[in-house]
Amino acid sequence: MEVQVLSRPFLKMTIFKKSLIYKIAGFFISLETKEILKRITETLEEIFNAERVSIFRKKEDRNYLEFYTFSRGEDELKKIKIELSKGIVGWVYKNNRPLIVNDVSKSKMFYKGVDELTGFKTNSILAFPLGLKKRRYGVVEIINKKDGKFKRKDLKICELISPFVAIALENAALFEKIEEMFFGMIRSFAKAVEAKDPYTSGHVERVENLSYLLAKKVGLKGNELKNAKIAGILHDIGKIGIPDEILKKPKKLTKEEYEIIKKHVLYAKEILEPISEMKDIIPAIYYHHERYDGKGYPEGKKGEEIPLLARIISIVDAFDAMASDRPYRKALSAKKNTKRVFKK
The missing domain is CATH 3.30.450.40 (GAF domain)
Structure with missing residues (x-):
């Protein structure tokens, strides 16, 4: 050989x-x-x-x-x-x-x-x-x-x-183009829901941007940052299932009406659950009305039981909501707003 x-x-x-x-x-x-x-x-x-x-x-x-x-x-x-x-x-x-x-x-x-x-x-x-x-x-x-x-x-x-x-x-x-199309679609969907209530105009965009910035500030990177943006865009899509007369009511909601409003996080979860890629984003949306003291909804979670992304969305959502005019009250000043957010 x-x-x-x-x-x-x-x-x-x-x-x-x-x-x-x-x-x-x-x-x-x-x-x-x-x-x-x-x-x-x-x-x-x-x-x-x-x-x-x-x-x-x-x-x-x-x-x-x-x-x-x-x-x-x-x-x-x-x-x-x-x-x-x-x-x-x-x-x-x-x-x-x-x-x-x-x-x-x-x-x-x-x-x-x-x-x-x-x-x-x-x-x-x-x-x-x-x-x-x-x-x-x-x-x-x-x-x-x-x-x-x-x-x-x-x-x-x-x-x-x-x-x-x-x-x-x-x-x-190519991936960038697909991603841009995806973000364009979910923004359009979220804005269609937002259009039901003229008082929330621009809220989705502000929550998206502020959620991203806060997530970056606390050290999140890569996919987690992207998930913060997606959750910020879609956090209120469950409101598509809430009757207009409750969403647009100019006075304080009754106890029964408030219970109906609270269901929007469940509706959001049900809308997104069939999409497997949303599994890491759903908790941020579903739990974004929980409170650190355990007095929020839907499950009364408290402290670090609440997912980090949900806590981020919660802070940003509350801050923007209080900084905006509502049918039943005027926007709060930045000083009062900050005090209320951190009190919660």
Whole structure:
């Protein structure tokens, strides 16, 4: 039997390619745009041993490139727009070819605007286009190689990586569109319910935004933050089952009418239960009228028995309700409102 001896360079390249495949696979672990962009920039920094990575994108209806993400840098970068005829990034996009510039001070193509705005010093750039088939998305710039110069072998790595980065970004963009459509639909549904009572106009939008901000303030992240927004939008959808004459009543509700109003959290739960994706959001909506002292409804839960998201919605909902005019009273001042919320 013939034994084939593999050369050390071949083994080294095989190991590198395997490592590269594992790193590329990390691009597809999540569908969250921020997470995908973070993984891509961090992975490219590591592979090329570079100081920074920037991804530029060109939207279909625009004639310029804009920063999509960057591994490190200031928020000012998001404001920068680079014409297709300008800079190394513009040349790479226009010509659909990668480019190495190991000394930008000697390149007439180098656009100094970004360094001037941020105070960062760019020394070298490896840029490559992002695209699939005939569709072009943008450009990736690998900036300042730490151990010498960019080489031709780096271009080969770019050729291998580029389509995977493009696919990951296309998946993220598609997920974003689906998510935008989902949020648009539930906002429309919530506003249709809100329209039953003119006094609550704008309440849904305010509760959505404030719930998100409060959830962020207490340290929630990722899906929990998203769930706070969804719960904020849908917290009152059960009111679709409450008669208009009770919702719009200009005087104080009778005991019997109040018992009917209290059923809106149960109606909301029944509406959302058939949707399996809502299982983590339903408790926030169902329990958002519980009180820390146990005097709320529907189950009289108290303290930390009440789910955290429900507590967040409860505070925001109560604050906004008391800050708004109602048929039976005028809006409370901010000072009185705050006292009442924390008393509850």
